[in-house]
Amino acid sequence: MKKTKLIYHTFLNRFFLLTIIFASISFYGQNAKIINGSEKTIKKHSIYDNTLEAPVPQGMVDENSPWLHFRIPLNKNELGHRLYYFKLSQDSTFTKDVIRSKAKRWSFFNPYSVLKKGNWYWQYGYTLDTTPADIKWSNDKYSFVITGNERVVVPPTPDEVIKRISSTKAPHVVLLKDEIGNLLPSSQPEIKEGILNNYKKLLNIRPEVKVVVDESTYPNLLKEDYENKKFRFFQLSTLKQFKGFANRIESLLKAYLLTGNEEYKRIGLEDFYKLDNEFHTVMMEYGKHPGYPDDFVLEAHIKLMTLILDAFSEDLNKEWKTKIVNLLFKYKKEGYLNFYKQLEFSEHIAYKAHLWQAGVQTLLMSAIVLSPYKEEAQLWLEYAYELWLYRNPAGSRNDGGWHGGNGYFGTNERQLLYTPWVMSKLMGYDYFNHPWYRNVAKYLSYSNPVGNPGLAFGDGNGTDGAGHYNLVEALAHIHADNYWNKWRLKTTGRIDKKWFINKVGENEAPWSLLSVWNTNKLDPDFIKVDQPKELSALFRDIGYVGMHTDLVNPSKNLLLNFRSCPFGQLNHAHPAQNAFNIAYGGEPLFWRTGHYNSIDKHKVYSFKHSRAHNTILANGFGQSTDISGYGWVPRFVTGRKISYTVGDASNAYSGIYRVQSSKKSYLEKEGISVTEANGYGNPEVTRFRRHIAMLRPNHIIVYDELEAKEPIHWTFKLNAQDNMEQIGDNKLSTSNAHARANAQLLCENTVETMVTDKFFSGSALDWRGRQGNGAKNYPNQWHGSFTTTDKLKSTRFLTIIEILPNGEEVSTKVDVIQTKNFTVAEVGDYKVKVELDPNRPSFIEIVSNDETCALVSGQNAKKVELGKNIKTAKLIGNTLFMEKSDTGKIDFFEQSDILPDVLKFGNKY
Incomplete structure (x- = not known):
């Protein structure tokens, strides 16, 4: 065994990572794929870079136009002061027909245009905003190939998004102005009545908005434990109370947007002012850093402030409007997963759960709302929008799956539905037109079929998994011709009415469904769809x-x-x-x-x-x-x-x-x-x-x-x-x-x-x-x-x-x-x-006794026999599979190792 080496270091100033390196250093530099006949052996430290190591794309790509991305490690005090440039051309000398980027604060770029077939060359440059003319261009030229078989992707540009926001009246996020008072689902009277009845209860029961720390609730079995666990216990306890109040306030304000009843708006804003006081007092005691509450408390408050500034700015007096604008601006500039914590980080790393559960979404939504008030927020909007376009859905590439397993997959449903739906309505572009969204219902149908335990390869209890009922129902409306959307909806059934009624005011996923129902029609024959042919x-x-x-x-x-x-x-x-x-x-x-x-x-x-x-x-x-x-x-x-x-x-x-x-x-x-x-x-x-x-x-x-x-x-x-x-x-x-x-x-x-x-x-x-x-x-x-x-x-x-x-x-x-x-x-x-x-x-070798199917595989696989039918391998070691159909036809499949797409295409994400 190798001698162990123990290393402590910090990560994001939030966690200590205890890292024990048992492997030899020589292992890390090997990036080649060694192909031995039928088998392929990957000799890489990791398939995905923990942090981007080399410029991408290079070689083949599977989308047009692809994102260009590189990373130059920052020197001290350079964060936010770097300027990046790109040039792209089919001319390797960059003397004609050159696509040039403007100066960018982040090192990834898309030309937002369909590229012609052939080889494309690109270079990057960078400098500091203190010396903008001193651009250092990369010594190397990078290239990729457009064959014409790529998926065409040309979404609206950030400038077009900013122009749309500035030329239309708010709200832009929670709903659009013409949706106010028009989203109660008349076609589903039971849900409509249930929502209205729930809202009436909000007026009848008005709890005191006060977060209580009750020492007597601390469990007896932990009395002798140390302070860290006690702090965490009350951190979770106060978070639960705070989020309960925040959810109630959000429901009150959304009740007004659905009904027009001024009483909901009055009580919602009054209770928000009280909760803001709790935010700045009790909740600060359970934060991880002085002057900041717990990360999830901060996100809950930001969510409320974004809603109020988006849809209720005209109801705020000058003092409160200024306070909310300044607070929202401060926390998105300095707080948890703010612009400067995401810049030069989020784009370069393989994945971080909290970024994609909420961080990218809330930065984008807050920037949309703040951009009319703060010019700097337009920069955040550009970054968050392009980051989201580039990396969403983040949990996989195109297959509809989620690499972290299904236990925590469900926590991402809000951003996976809400964000593309908000942007689709705002820009009139289908942001769901992505292979991942076309495949997610299929993935759920196999990984978590109704009535079966879900995946158990990640955090979570290991048996339930993720239903993603809101997302599936929304996709069945938005892309009604997709077989898997219809099949998944048939097996899960329409959204649970009771759950929907109780959650619509506080959860962005069911809230999005109200708008989806209002604008997209469900194929009434979805219930007749046949079961999948493959098991x-x-x-x-x-x-x-x-x-x-x-x-x-x-x-x-x-x-x-x-x-x-x-x-x-x-x-x-x-x-x-x-x-x-x-x-x-x-x-x-x-x-x-x-x-x-x-x-x-x-x-x-x-x-x-x-x-x-x-x-x-x-x-x-x-x-x-x-x-x-x-x-x-x-x-x-x-x-x-x-x-x-x-x-x-x-x-x-x-x-x-x-x-x-x-x-x-x-x-x-x-x-x-x-x-x-x-x-x-x-x-x-x-x-x-x-x-x-x-x-x-x-x-x-x-x-x-x-x-x-x-x-x-x-x-x-x-x-x-x-x-x-x-x-x-x-x-x-x-x-x-x-x-x-x-x-x-x-x-x-x-x-x-x-x-x-x-x-x-x-x-x-x-x-x-x-x-x-x-x-x-x-x-x-x-x-x-x-x-x-x-x-x-x-x-x-x-x-x-x-x-x-x-x-x-x-x-x-x-x-x-x-x-x-x-x-x-x-x-x-x-x-x-x-x-x-x-x-x-x-x-x-596996052969059925009735001679209807046979499989041969392994390094010594040479042929497969099924009765009198014999097939010889094109390459020794291939997997050979034969199966006889009910009609007597023999189907034959032969396969050698197939690499994952991330190793075949230069556009990793």
């Missing part, structure tokens, strides 16, 4: 595969979720590359474990660690909690009986771990130690390719290829939330109310099987009271492991998982035969043949 789908940008047996009836559905993500582990994502989860009947079976809480020992050791997921521990070490701990999905084929994919997590064990906390002392007091003994280290893994197949109706096959530089222990992790037992040598079993799942692992080497219902971190303390008053600990969960007895440089695992639905006659026979060269298993209606000797080329 499995790949979303390559985020490395997710969803496999099912029944997308219509959750009580009969066998669900397999698989993840190997090019983004690595960022923010709310987990170190869960090549991990899978299995459910049946709408309930988990072999599933991720752990409970989500603010940072504590349980979260670090037993929740946000690879041991909580169904993946591989290498020498007891988890995968890296860093962008460098990435995976990807090289292959995917699917048919009626067999669905198959390959994940490559060979680079997931880079040995870099980041544990966030407000203070280093907090980690020490929690007893958190990121050491090899606790499962953190660099095992120097060189190969982890996982083949995984669903054999319908009742089996799943997992075939692992594992290699490291030095001999290590290899552990196949298998977890369950409710129960698990060992039922034989290398056999584990779990069950839910609908089925039992049995797993059997085969390996040429001796393997030790263990089961425990104890978390690695010990008991999981529910110190935030998520389970209700009086609850002390979360329930224990179950953790199984198959670990090689000896340390090995390489090994192979074959794991056969059978799912036995209650009350059904299912073939449970799994016979294993060891032949001279292969291990052969009779698995229900299939014969599975694999090579378990790690010294031989890998090989897996």
Whole structure:
């Protein structure tokens, strides 16, 4: 093992990142992709740059016109004083037909025009605003190619947006002027009546606007704990109260906009003035920096001030209008995720959750509202608008997925719907016309089908996932011809009326729906849309595969979720590359474990660690909690009986771990130690390719290829939330109310099987009271492991998982035969043949007993046979798949490794 090196450093002055580097420095400079026959091996520190390292785009692009982007690290005191320039031409000497940018404060640029076919060359320049004539142009010229096959994207320019705002009367954000009094949904009388009844209750019940800090509410189980946790407890308590008042005020003001009743406006503004006092007194005591409240408190207040200045400026006296303008300006210039904190940061980093949950949206919306009052806000508007155009939706590229998992995907619904809808109305341009928006309903249909547990590869409770009901319904209206929008809406049903009525006044997503309903018609035949033809789908940008047996009836559905993500582990994502989860009947079976809480020992050791997921521990070490701990999905084929994919997590064990906390002392007091003994280290893994197949109706096959530089222990992790037992040598079993799942692992080497219902971190303390008053600990969960007895440089695992639905006659026979060269298993209606000797080329063959489908894959795949039909591989090692249709036609598919688009196209985002 490499000697560990411990480094502490700060990040954004908000977190300490505890970073342990186990990898050698020589690893980081390797950026080449090495192609070996059918397989492609990515030799990069990370697929996405944590911070942009080289100018983009270069090479092929898939949109026209692409964004040009570079980064020059700032010197001291240069933030906000840099000027950037771009020139772009099909003439490499830049002497004719040159597109030139104006001086920009940020280093990304779009020409906002359709570029002609051919090679395009570009350069960048930069200087300081104190010496504007002294432009330093890049020595290198960069180039990309326009083929004519790119997606054409030419949105309105920032100047056009500013002109529209200045030439029209407010409001521009919460709604447009001609929408005032016209958004109550007459076509849905039940919702209309419910909204009006709720608003009447706001007039009848008027609580005192006062945030209370009650020491007696501090839980008894935490009485002996230290001040950090107590501070956090009351920080959350006061935040909840403040947001409750803010939501009520927002509802009152929006009630006026819908009804015209002056009483709502009068009470809403009066209560805002009182809440503003609480903001400047009590809430300041629970901020992270002097003179500023908690980040989420600040965002809630900014949201209210933006609403009032946008739609009620004429109702404010001069003193209050000046105060709101100045406060809003101050906080967007100096406060949480303000312009100067985003500039030279947001555009360059791969992803930051709070930026895209609220930061970019609130800066853009506030700048729209402030721009008529403050000239500097026009600069913010230009930046935020272009940043949003360039990087939205941020959680993926084009496939509709979300790299952080579905647990926190839902927190982004507001900005994913509200922002493009506000801009679409304002500018008369369809900002939803993007591949991601065309695919998101498809992604949700496979990752979180109705009645099934959702994805469990990130923060969140691991079973619900994200419905995105507002977004889906809006898209079904806006793009009514999209099949997946109609299918998703058919399966989820129209928006829940009770929820909508209760949330429309405080949540931008349902508020947006009122306007969508008013301007876009739903295809009345959406309910007649047929179910999807395919039971499995790949979303390559985020490395997710969803496999099912029944997308219509959750009580009969066998669900397999698989993840190997090019983004690595960022923010709310987990170190869960090549991990899978299995459910049946709408309930988990072999599933991720752990409970989500603010940072504590349980979260670090037993929740946000690879041991909580169904993946591989290498020498007891988890995968890296860093962008460098990435995976990807090289292959995917699917048919009626067999669905198959390959994940490559060979680079997931880079040995870099980041544990966030407000203070280093907090980690020490929690007893958190990121050491090899606790499962953190660099095992120097060189190969982890996982083949995984669903054999319908009742089996799943997992075939692992594992290699490291030095001999290590290899552990196949298998977890369950409710129960698990060992039922034989290398056999584990779990069950839910609908089925039992049995797993059997085969390996040429001796393997030790263990089961425990104890978390690695010990008991999981529910110190935030998520389970209700009086609850002390979360329930224990179950953790199984198959670990090689000896340390090995390489090994192979074959794991056969059978799912036995209650009350059904299912073939449970799994016979294993060891032949001279292969291990052969009779698995229900299939014969599975694999090579378990790690010294031989890998090989897996699956053939149905009725000879209707066959699959061959692995390094030694040469041909596939189905009865008398034989197909030879064009390239040894390709995946070969044959399936016979009901008419007797033979369908054949052949596939070698396919790289994710981020490595094929120069426009990363």
